[in-house]
Amino acid sequence: MTTPPKLGAGTRLDFHGPLSADRAGRLVAELAARAPATVVDYGCGWGEFLLRVMAAAPGAQGTGIDVHGPDIVRGRALAAERGLSGRAVFVEGPAADHTEPADLVLSLGAYQAFGSIPEALQALRARVSPGGRLLFGCEVWERTPTESQLAAMWPGMTVEECLYLPDVVDAAVAAGFRPLRVETATRGEWEEFESGYGADAEEWLLANPGHPEAADLRAQLDEHLSIWLRGTRDVFGFGYLTLGVPA
Ligand SMILES: C[S@@+](CC[C@H](N)C(=O)[O-])C[C@H]1O[C@@H](n2cnc3c(N)ncnc32)[C@H](O)[C@@H]1O
Known part of the structure; x- marks a missing residue:
């Protein structure tokens, strides 16, 4: 009997976030054009963005760090497929x-x-490093959630759990960065991400409706969909900040 896919494994996603191929390509090109010698990705997941930078910056040595073992395994396999194992190292453990x-x-x-x-x-x-760059991506409030939208998100979610974009930029400046680019994910990028998140599980359910684990997976998918469609949609944004530090 087949095993159900684990919701959130991201097997149908390139990136574990709302990031289009176009935006990724432009950011990778801009960052790689500076010919970084060293690249580190903290919380790299399976390292797709890191590996695209490595491919575009042939002189770079890269390290991806993540606590989630299966993503590290997937990252190493992707690096091997692309002939990047010699320059891209994946480490399982805490970023700190x-x-x-x-x-x-x-x-x-x-x-x-x-x-x-x-x-x-x-x-x-x-x-x-002096003169280096940070690409920082994080959730931001696109608009202030209503009480019912907050209640439809995760248990205990509050407005204080997330910042607005200008506050993230202020925090970056306070930390010693200058903002070189400030951009945010589109609704289309969110729709690709949220739909892709459960796509393998949805298809498995259609093929295995009577499986003993089907009801549990269906409940998880319904909950995920409700959090998105009743809670976070158009309320949660995602900021991409290209940040520079003095030479
Ligand atoms: C939303 S995913 C983003 C993955 C990747 N950066 C991407 O955009 O595709 C967040 C990642 O942070 C990782 N993470 C969470 N806490 C961590 C920690 N303390 N140290 C390293 N990685 C961590 C998770 O395991 C997860 O892979």
Whole structure:
């Protein structure tokens, strides 16, 4: 009997966040054009963005760090497929354990590895070499959620759990960065991400409706869909900040 896919494994996603191929391509090109010698991705997931930077910056050595073992395994396999294993190393463990500064630092959807957004920006500032760059991606409030939207998100979710975009930029400046680019995900990027998140599980359910684990998976998918459609849709945004530090 087939095993159900694990919701959130992201097997149908390129990135574990609302990031289109177009935006990723432009950001990768801009960051790689500076020819970083070292690149570190804190909370890399399976490292798709890191690997695209490595492909575009042939002189770079890259390290991806994540606590989630299956993503590290997937990252290593992707690196091997693309002939990048010699330059892209994947390390399983907490981001905070790694302090070596790099020319290019990535933190996409993973600030929690260092605490709050201001705490993460402070920690990441110490990990960017002089003249280097940080690409920082995080959730922001696109607009203030109503009480019913908050209640439809996760238990205990409050307005204080997330910042507005200008406050994230202020926190970056306070940490010692200058904002070179400030951009936000489109509704289309969110729709691709949220639909892709459960796509493998939805198809498995259609093929295995009578499986003993089908009801449980269906309940998880329904909950995910409700959080998105009744809670976060058009309320949760995602900011991408390209941040520079002085030489
Ligand atoms: C939303 S995913 C983003 C993954 C990847 N950056 C991307 O954009 O595709 C957040 C990642 O942060 C990782 N993470 C969470 N806490 C961490 C920690 N303390 N140290 C390292 N990674 C962590 C999770 O395991 C997860 O893979």
